[in-house]
Amino acid sequence: MATGNVALRQVLEEPIKGSSLWRDAGHRLLRTPSAMVGLFLIGLFVFVAVLAPIISPYNPTAGSIIHRFEVPSIQHLLGTDLQGRDILSRILWGARSSLWVSILSVTLGLLIGLFAGAISGFVGGWVDFWIMRVVDIMLSLPGLLLTITIVVFMGPGLNTIAFAIAIENVPIFARILRSSILGLKESDFTTAARSIGAKESRILINHIMPNALTPVIVAATLALATAIVDAAGLGFLGFGPQDPSTPEWGTMLTDTYRYLTSGAGFTALFPGIAIILSVLGFNLLGDGLREALDPRLKR
Amino acid sequence: MLKYIVRRLLLLIPILFGLSLFIIVFVHALPGDPCSSILGEHTSPDRLAACRHGLGLDKPLYQQYFDYMNGLIHGNFGISATNRVSVLDSFVARFPATVELSLAAMLVAIGIGVPLGVAAAKRQGSVFDNFATVASLIGISIPIFFLGLLLAYVFGVWLHWLPTLGRVNHRLYDFTGAGTNFLLWESLVINRNIPEFLDVVSHLILPAIALGTIPLAVVARITRSAVLEVLNEDYVRTARAKGLTNRRIDSRHVLRNAMLPIATIIGLQTGLLLGGAVLTETIFSWGGVGSWLFQAAVDKDFVVIQSGTLILATLFVLVNLTVDISYAYLNPRIRYS
Numbered sequence: 320m321a322t323g324n325v326a327l328r329q330v331l332e333e334p335i336k337g338s339s340l341w342r343d344a345g346h347r348l349l350r351t352p353s354a355m356v357g358l359f360l361i362g363l364f365v366f367v368a369v370l371a372p373i374i375s376p377y378n379p380t381a382g383s384i385i386h387r388f389e390v391p392s393i394q395h396l397l398g399t400d401l402q403g404r405d406i407l408s409r410i411l412w413g414a415r416s417s418l419w420v421s422i423l424s425v426t427l428g429l430l431i432g433l434f435a436g437a438i439s440g441f442v443g444g445w446v447d448f449w450i451m452r453v454v455d456i457m458l459s460l461p462g463l464l465l466t467i468t469i470v471v472f473m474g475p476g477l478n479t480i481a482f483a484i485a486i487e488n489v490p491i492f493a494r495i496l497r498s499s500i501l502g503l504k505e506s507d508f509t510t511a512a513r514s515i516g517a518k519e520s521r522i523l524i525n526h527i528m529p530n531a532l533t534p535v536i537v538a539a540t541l542a543l544a545t546a547i548v549d550a551a552g553l554g555f556l557g558f559g560p561q562d563p564s565t566p567e568w569g570t571m572l573t574d575t576y577r578y579l580t581s582g583a584g585f586t587a588l589f590p591g592i593a594i595i596l597s598v599l600g601f602n603l604l605g606d607g608l609r610e611a612l613d614p615r616l617k618r
Numbered sequence: 619m620l621k622y623i624v625r626r627l628l629l630l631i632p633i634l635f636g637l638s639l640f641i642i643v644f645v646h647a648l649p650g651d652p653c654s655s656i657l658g659e660h661t662s663p664d665r666l667a668a669c670r671h672g673l674g675l676d677k678p679l680y681q682q683y684f685d686y687m688n689g690l691i692h693g694n695f696g697i698s699a700t701n702r703v704s705v706l707d708s709f710v711a712r713f714p715a716t717v718e719l720s721l722a723a724m725l726v727a728i729g730i731g732v733p734l735g736v737a738a739a740k741r742q743g744s745v746f747d748n749f750a751t752v753a754s755l756i757g758i759s760i761p762i763f764f765l766g767l768l769l770a771y772v773f774g775v776w777l778h779w780l781p782t783l784g785r786v787n788h789r790l791y792d793f794t795g796a797g798t799n800f801l802l803w804e805s806l807v808i809n810r811n812i813p814e815f816l817d818v819v820s821h822l823i824l825p826a827i828a829l830g831t832i833p834l835a836v837v838a839r840i841t842r843s844a845v846l847e848v849l850n851e852d853y854v855r856t857a858r859a860k861g862l863t864n865r866r867i868d869s870r871h872v873l874r875n876a877m878l879p880i881a882t883i884i885g886l887q888t889g890l891l892l893g894g895a896v897l898t899e900t901i902f903s904w905g906g907v908g909s910w911l912f913q914a915a916v917d918k919d920f921v922v923i924q925s926g927t928l929i930l931a932t933l934f935v936l937v938n939l940t941v942d943i944s945y946a947y948l949n950p951r952i953r954y955s
Contacts, residue, residue, distance in 0.1 A: 353752075455633070456640045459931040461893030464908070468915045468923060472648030548761045552897055555763045556912075569763075576767055576901070587771070591764035598759040606755070 354607020360600025427485035432492025440500030696921035726830030735841025757835030885941030
């Protein structure tokens with residue numbers, strides 16, 4: 320009897336080591352090499368963007384025309400551009416533009432998209448019907464053209480680009496959140512929570528939302544990648560920052576495009592690689608997150 | 619089946635109404651109008667007002683929408699504010715270029731993407747599989763305009779292997795005759811001119827690769843995961859136990875069943891490409907709908923943006939319908955009623 324009591328007490332006193340979905344996902348993520356490469360690339364990208372003023376070897380806006388299109392050398396590791404400016408410094412500073420646009424556009428898109436998706440999923444009925452029709456319409460519009468139209472009318476620049484990309488993201492986030500809420504509303508754990516008398520608000524906040532957000536997190540990570548590409552594309556088309564003292568990767572490629580035949584081909588290479596690496600980082604992490612957050616894959 | 623198609627097509631009508639309303643409100647909600655770009659910044663208020671009156675932009679929005687829809691119902695897609703050309707005429711003139719480029723790009727994407735995905739899935743975890751996975755991730759991450767620039771530089775400027783501008787060498791070949799603007803078809807079937815056809819093909823290669831890379835990577839990824847899922851099915855083991863050859867298992871059992879998600883993604887990607895490839899068309903001076911609508915956006919040409927977007931969105935919906943219908947063929951268990 321006495322020994323049994325001791326055993327029981329031990330069991331009761333020992334904290335149950337539960338592991339949350341996030342903890343599990345974190346562990347799985349750490350074991351995925353590709354996601355770690357992605358995380359490293361993102362880290363590098365953010366590091367460069369934040370520390371650009373300190374680590375840039377030259378002023379990104381100062382250059383003399385005498386030194387235009389110099390090939391890479393010890394003085395200019397990646398060469399110089401059309402106006403003789405140091406390409407490495409411009410790439411480092413350009414990371415700030417890309418980081419700013421991607422974060423701003425995804426945050427803005429998430430705010431509007433999640434609001435619309437949550438209302439659609441929770442309220443249902445005709446509210447859901449009309450929100451989803453607007454989402455359908457927005458998704459059937461040709462994406463980049465929609466973005467370009469917004470940017471043309473609102474004027475070029477990083478903030479307008481971010482706004483336009485955010486609008487493109489809204490229907491995607493809204494639809495993903497809505498469909499996962501609808502699925503979770505019918506799930507067993509929701510019924511279980513309701514049957515033990517949990518309030519609706521508690522079910523929504525503690526049970527449905529954390530689960531409904533996982534696909535959104537994956538989509539948002541991938542949207543950061545798309546935002547960098549789209550922003551560079553708009554910059555390439557001439558809608559980037561109009562102030563030449565704000566370097567932007569896409570805009571750097573435009574200069575090269577115009578002088579392609581006059582031996583300046585190499586200058587396109589480095590901004591292009593910078594775009595690929597940062598986009599690749601978010602894509603790798605997004606892929607890793609998708610697999611890590613999928614509880615069915617739990618080992 | 620026919621009933622299903624008719625119902626889906628009827629459902630298209632309210633979608634198009636909603637779409638047109640959305641587009642017209644959206645375009646008018648943005649600051650600026652075609653008159654400010656036609657007349658420039660330094661113009662008198664009188665001329666601006668006269669221009670707006672001429673284009674009917676001074677009417678209330680509901681009136682403009684009503685007039686526009688009235689025109690649409692009568693098959694009138696409107697007239698461009700900048701060059702006074704009918705929107706439908708411009709579209710018909712440019713759409714063939716987009717169709718040829720999109721189909722060529724999808725040919726690249728499917729022709730390489732599907733075999734790559736299948737091969738990677740069958741060697742899951744191998745060096746080849748890892749290579750294919752990384753390559754397709756890089757493919758998705760490459761900005762299309764950067765790839766286009768690289769291709770144009772390497773194969774055009776540097777090696778002089780392939781042309782990088784336009785759809786055909788206009789100094790050598792004249793396409794004003796039949797006027798279908800489907801240059802591949804015209805050169806091969808109507809003109810029966812092989813050198814001319816080859817010239818058109820050579821102009822198509824680089825833009826098609828640039829435009830096809832992202833769909834290629836997407837198709838390869840989807841194919842890989844779809845095939846992996848099917849490979850574990852019981853019927854594949856049964857087929858193997860029956861002693862069927864690998865080739866037969868692959869074509870009849872694996873690929874046929876994996877085709878559903880692959881067809882979906884192919885349809886979706888084709889729909890996206892038909893929406894115009896602004897960046898690719900810009901780099902290769904390809905006169906398709908992408909660069910046309912891009913210019914319309916720059917000119918703030920309301921009618922062209924509205925009608926052009928409406929036509930493209932309709933096409934997108936129709937392509938998706940075609941994909942849905944192809945499901946019934948690919949998977950006999952799916953029955954539409």
